Amino acid sequence: MLINLSRHALGFTFRKELTQAISWVPSSSAFSRKYHIGGRGRSFAKRRDSRNAKYDDREARGRDDGSLLKQLRSVEVIRPPEEDFENVTLELLKEEKLIDNALHKAVSRMNFPSLTPVQQKTIKPVLQSENDVIARAKTGTGKTLAFLMPIIQHLINHRKESPYMVKCVIISPTRDLALQIESEYKKIQDKNYGLSKFKSMALIGGTNFDASMRKMFTLRPNIIVATPGRLNDVLSKFSHKFFRSVDFKVLDEADRLLEIGFEDEVKQISNTLNEINNEGPQHIRTLFFSATLGDNVQGLAEGVMNREKCLFLDTIDKNEPEAHEKVAQKLVICQTFAENVEAPINHVKQRLSQDDNYKAIIFVPTVSFTSFYCNLLKRLFPSFPIFEFHGKIDQKKRTRLVQEFKKLRRGLFVCTDVGARGLDFPGVEEVLQVGVPSELSNYVHRIGRTARAGKEGKATSFLFKEELPFVDLLSSARKIFIKDQSEYIEDPVLSEEVTEGMQSSEELSNSLQSLLSFYRANGSSYHFNNVRIARQIASSYGQLLKDSDLKIRCTEHDANLRFGIRGRLAHELFDLGTRRNYDDFYEKTPRNSRATHRSSRASRSHKFDERNFDKRDRRRSEDFKERFNKIGERTNFRVDKSL
Numbered sequence: 319m320l321i322n323l324s325r326h327a328l329g330f331t332f333r334k335e336l337t338q339a340i341s342w343v344p345s346s347s348a349f350s351r352k353y354h355i356g357g358r359g360r361s362f363a364k365r366r367d368s369r370n371a372k373y374d375d376r377e378a379r380g381r382d383d384g385s386l387l388k389q390l391r392s393v394e395v396i397r398p399p400e401e402d403f404e405n406v407t408l409e410l411l412k413e414e415k416l417i418d419n420a421l422h423k424a425v426s427r428m429n430f431p432s433l434t435p436v437q438q439k440t441i442k443p444v445l446q447s448e449n450d451v452i453a454r455a456k457t458g459t460g461k462t463l464a465f466l467m468p469i470i471q472h473l474i475n476h477r478k479e480s481p482y483m484v485k486c487v488i489i490s491p492t493r494d495l496a497l498q499i500e501s502e503y504k505k506i507q508d509k510n511y512g513l514s515k516f517k518s519m520a521l522i523g524g525t526n527f528d529a530s531m532r533k534m535f536t537l538r539p540n541i542i543v544a545t546p547g548r549l550n551d552v553l554s555k556f557s558h559k560f561f562r563s564v565d566f567k568v569l570d571e572a573d574r575l576l577e578i579g580f581e582d583e584v585k586q587i588s589n590t591l592n593e594i595n596n597e598g599p600q601h602i603r604t605l606f607f608s609a610t611l612g613d614n615v616q617g618l619a620e621g622v623m624n625r626e627k628c629l630f631l632d633t634i635d636k637n638e639p640e641a642h643e644k645v646a647q648k649l650v651i652c653q654t655f656a657e658n659v660e661a662p663i664n665h666v667k668q669r670l671s672q673d674d675n676y677k678a679i680i681f682v683p684t685v686s687f688t689s690f691y692c693n694l695l696k697r698l699f700p701s702f703p704i705f706e707f708h709g710k711i712d713q714k715k716r717t718r719l720v721q722e723f724k725k726l727r728r729g730l731f732v733c734t735d736v737g738a739r740g741l742d743f744p745g746v747e748e749v750l751q752v753g754v755p756s757e758l759s760n761y762v763h764r765i766g767r768t769a770r771a772g773k774e775g776k777a778t779s780f781l782f783k784e785e786l787p788f789v790d791l792l793s794s795a796r797k798i799f800i801k802d803q804s805e806y807i808e809d810p811v812l813s814e815e816v817t818e819g820m821q822s823s824e825e826l827s828n829s830l831q832s833l834l835s836f837y838r839a840n841g842s843s844y845h846f847n848n849v850r851i852a853r854q855i856a857s858s859y860g861q862l863l864k865d866s867d868l869k870i871r872c873t874e875h876d877a878n879l880r881f882g883i884r885g886r887l888a889h890e891l892f893d894l895g896t897r898r899n900y901d902d903f904y905e906k907t908p909r910n911s912r913a914t915h916r917s918s919r920a921s922r923s924h925k926f927d928e929r930n931f932d933k934r935d936r937r938r939s940e941d942f943k944e945r946f947n948k949i950g951e952r953t954n955f956r957v958d959k960s961l
């Protein structure tokens with residue numbers, strides 16, 4: 319107490335001396351609590367460590383943006399030998415007093431026949447050791463429960479300490495997965511009233527920030543499940559209010575979160591949580607979970623780990639592929655990209671002719687292609703439930719679509735790689751893939767949407783011949799060998815149906831242009847020949863519309879910069895318009911699409927936000943809106959409702 323008073327009353331110099339004078343104080347929290355050193359359960363010695371560490375951190379960042387830190391802090395990764403693992407059951411965990419009665423009851427009521435290998439391997443070490451943990455297990459094997467159980471037990475063990483603060487942060491790469499993890503937690507919580515006091519909340523992009531924060535203030539959750547961007551936003555404003563007592567952070571789909579694109583945000587989250595932690599900067603334990611964790615994960619993870627030791631708990635043998643063995647994989651090779659569009663439709667048609675109780679997911683490369691393909695499928699199979707799912711759909715609708723498809727027994731879910739990781743749709747019989755995924759590891763995650771929780775499943779990939787280097791890469795880099803391969807035999811009747819099913823050539827053209835950009839960005843990582851791929855996709859426009867003279871219309875600028883195609887080849891593949899004749903170019907397009915194009919241009923240029931207007935301007939803005947709508951009616955524009 320004396321020390322505390324002195325610290326507040328005296329100046330910096332003395333504080334420094336005081337710190338040195340009591341440097342012999344052991345930093346164990348038991349000691350600190352007994353002798354009242356430090357406030358709110360935080361030992362003074364730890365605070366000193368924290369200050370020093372912060373200084374080191376800032377210095378290191380100033381010099382080398384964190385990479386020096388990486389070199390200084392090397393983590394020892396321990397792979398416990400196989401014989402160390404025993405058969406772990408819920409009963410055993412309870413008998414050994416590792417889990418509480420409340421948690422035991424809740425999980426038993428979920429009626430799982432036993433714990434899965436990843437649950438058996440990870441729950442005990444997370445509860446018993448103080449190290450960070452990296453866990454690798456195949457898709458659909460219950461990794462979510464494997465990290466939720468020890469976290470819930472931790473909340474039970476520490477229920478009296480900071481009961482209104484966040485104690486665990488779970489980070490997910492996609493919003494839908496974050497919502498699913500939170501709902502998995504609630505399912506466990508609902509099984510036992512004793513767990514209801516540990517509140518949880520999802521913080522994800524695409525939702526109202528202020529509403530989320532109001533909920534945070536009333537709910538005071540102990541568990542946060544979040545996407546990196548939104549979590550950083552919340553931390554930048556309210557870190558001290560809620561996040562000073564975090565004990566655990568979990569990175570689900572860790573390999574994705576540590577890749578370029580997320581890496582910086584995750585590091586920022588980690589640094590902020592460390593800096594403000596009541597117990598010091600090294601306090602937070604980190605758990606990494608994924609089905610695809612290469613040897614490089616250790617290097618990547620070091621930047622966000624705090625502990626010196628890390629347990630690598632692996633349920634996949636070193637020589638075994640990461641893809642789930644219960645997924646029967648097939649490859650259908652098409653001669654052209656146009657065939658590649660038709661082949662999966664043929665496959666669905668044949669499957670539905672046997673029995674229409676069919677639930678499948680179709681992965682496609684881009685957002686625009688998802689819309690095109692989904693519309694085409696809807697026209698060809700009008701009475702079958704077909705869902706379009708990608709990142710450009712607003713979050714409310716996305717959440718509704720996921721919930722609906724989870725409940726359905728039959729239907730097609732057409733999506734981009736935003737649905738590749740983590741989503742758990744019960745009863746998916748088959749995964750179809752049109753083209754390659756955005757990254758190699760996503761192949762494993764895509765096919766992992768079937769054969770979940772011990773069930774069997776099928777996965778069929780449809781590739782055109784220029785994409786075959788992808789298959790070689792799968793076998794050399796991931797040890798995945800697709801033995802069942804066949805060639806697609808074109809069905810002229812279906813081909814006609816597909817052409818008739820297309821609503822507009824503009825929709826097809828836009829989706830093919832998005833594919834040209836996609837392959838340009840990703841093709842080299844799969845060793846594709848970009849020119850051949852571009853030629854295939856561009857020529858599929860005429861092939862699908864059954865007029866080989868037709869070419870995709872685009873500006874020379876787009877051909878050069880978006881698709882990387884120049885000169886003679888650009889003239890050969892596209893119907894080129896230059897910037898100068900851009901308006902003229904649009905004059906040629908059909909009336910409806912011209913109106914849509916102009917309306918979107920109009921709404922972009924005239925769009926204004928009412929929140930920027932004060933009361934005096936409001937009347938003028940009302941007049942403007944009225945006039946604008948009148949123009950819209952006259953010229954058949956689609957007027958933006960937000961005006």
Ligand SMILES: Nc1ncnc2c1ncn2[C@@H]1O[C@H](COP(=O)(O)OP(=O)(O)OP(=O)(O)O)[C@@H](O)[C@H]1O
Pocket residue numbers: 430431432433434437455456457458459460461462463608609739740741742766770771
């Ligand atoms: N012990 C268990 N026995 C049977 N099923 C289980 C068990 N634990 C979890 N499950 C179920 O298995 C399914 C898949 O679980 P989960 O989504 O956690 O898998 P995952 O390993 O995280 O998959 P992914 O790698 O795709 O993210 C869920 O429906 C879950 O309820």
